[in-house]
Amino acid sequence: MENERSLVMLGSFSGDETPVPSGEPDAPGVALNDPSSGVAECRLCGAKDLLSVVDLGATPPCELFLTADRLDAPELTYPLHLRVCRECRLAQLPPLITPEETFTEYAYFSSYSDSWVRHAKAYVDAAVGRVAPGFVVEVASNDGYLLQHVREKGIRCLGIEPSANVGEAAREKGVPTLTEFLTEETGKRVRAEHGPADLVAANNVYAHIPDIVGFTRGLRALVADDGWVSIEVQYLATLMELGQYDTIYHEHFQYYTVASAQRALASGGLILVDVELLPTHGGSIRLWARPQGEPNARVHELLRKEREQGLHSDEGYTAFAQRVAKVRRDLLKFLIGAAEEGKTVVGYGAPGKGNTLLNHCGIRSDLLAYTVDRNPYKHGRFTPGTRIPILPPERIAEDRPDYVLVLPWNLRDELSEQLAYVHDWGGRLVFPIPELDIVDAARLEGRS
Structure with a gap:
């Protein structure tokens, strides 16, 4: 295990050239774009200098599948324009739709992918060996595809899932599930009722929330002071290298490099201590964060590779x-x-x-x-x-x-x-x- 230290300043990661913000963000971590002003603003650091990466025109929200009686009705479309902040290097879309519009009733059930269920089981086996948790919370727990494996091990668990229909499917499997969006307030309430979690899992959700700072503070509220937060999210470096542009859609408000993920975690009081490369979704990263600790060699190595790829400057985004x-x-x-x-x-x-x-x-x-x-x-x-x-x-x-x-x-x-x-x-x-x-x-x- 890495040597631990207290988090005194959010900007004090030794050996990392990527700056990390200290204290509060310059602007609220919610709004990227005020449509009435036309001024784009980074939702993480508040900077207004955003570089255009690719403009895919305007499309409807990707999960709003039409019923037959709606075929002659109009559809709203929203711009799908990916930009990257020149200050903190967070790649992002303007939050023109809300999570409530997409996730209150959701069409995606994780358990319909056999390989994804196997991936979840392998993760649980490895995470339990690493953390030995007594209490596990999963955020965006979907239909219980992951926590069912935690429950089978006799470990106390709780899912937090905003979509009522898929959350009900989880409860039918015997996985206790709270139907809510994660905020800092939700995290504090769950902690007060259930106690701090030894492990908080947030797989394929960190790209789906426009309020990065509030969500990250929610993760910090859930996790014990000596606990672990594990996040899986698609890796921007692989997305760009392999042209995987179809994963750009309105549900994904942002796309992460290790550097931008490190900065996002720090905004909520978490330190990125380890990172793994995964093959899922065409190429993902698994981020391991804690309230205390230091980045290990794998974190520094991936930061170095990102710099060489030009992802910490404009160079890596132009092609x-x-x-x-x-x-x-x-x-x-x-x-x-x-x-x-x-x-x-x-x-x-x-x-x-x-x-x-x-x-x-x-x-x-x-x-x-x-x-x-x-x-x-x-x-x-x-x-x-x-x-x-x-x-x-x-x-x-x-x-x-x-x-x-x-x-x-x-x-x-x-x-x-x-x-x-x-x-x-x-x-x-x-x-x-x-x-x-x-x-x-x-x-x-x-x-x-």
Whole structure:
């Protein structure tokens, strides 16, 4: 375990060139943009000098799937413009929608991904070995996909989940779940009622909250003074390197490097002491933070690599828009060519990220007849903006299409196994990111 020390000043990380703010942020950690003024403002440090990274136009919120009776109704669209703060280097979208609009009733259930449930179990096994917790709290606990493994070990646990429908699914599994958004006040109330947590897990939620400072203070309120906070979030360095731009959508208010995550954690009184690289979601980081401690060698090494990649300056962000344009061109070229040849193309999956890709590319049902999804909540609905029908997975075997475009490309290994039957009639799987890859009947990858 790393040597511990008291947190005296938030800016006193020795050996780190990345500045960390001390005291209160210069501006409230909520508003990035006042639409009436047109002035962009960093939600973490309050700076007004933001660099444009990529502008994807305007799209509807990615999880607002349409029912059939809404097909003739208008849809609101919101700008999808990623910028990076030149002061603290937090990459961010303007918070033009609220978490309440997205997460009060949510279409995503984590347990429908077998590989994600396995990932959660592996995490629990490793975290319990590392922390030996008596009480675990998970923030954004979804349908109990992770805490079910904690409960099976006989460890006391609590989920905090704002979406009533998925929280109810967790309770049906026997996972105690509080239906609320995490704020500093919520964290203090949970601590007063249940006691401090030895481990607080926050997986794939740190990008989803516009009030970074308030949320981080909520994490600090939950965790014991000698406890651990574990956060998984997509890694901006990998996103940019591999052109994974479909993960830019309105639910994700910000995107982290190790440097910007370190600064965000410090704003709420937590110190980044360790970091792991993960393959999930195309490339993620697992942040280990504590109220006391010092960054270890892995933290410093990743900070060094980020500096070399230019991610602590403007240099590393200038070529990303060109990578995005190439992904779009390659996918449209394939779909148009398939249509001209009389080939049928359908989709697999209806993830939020898929809707960024479909809307940015302007793909409609003339190029993608429909998509399927394992989640029955989405059956009979239509993708936002592009209005492509969502059907049960069995439809693929019935129709035997020539190509299946896999929208959750980050689950490539899992879905390649699930969709192996497509090869029985000579069908092919198509993965659009990081580059257009087509898997033929012999399971050999051909690159278009």
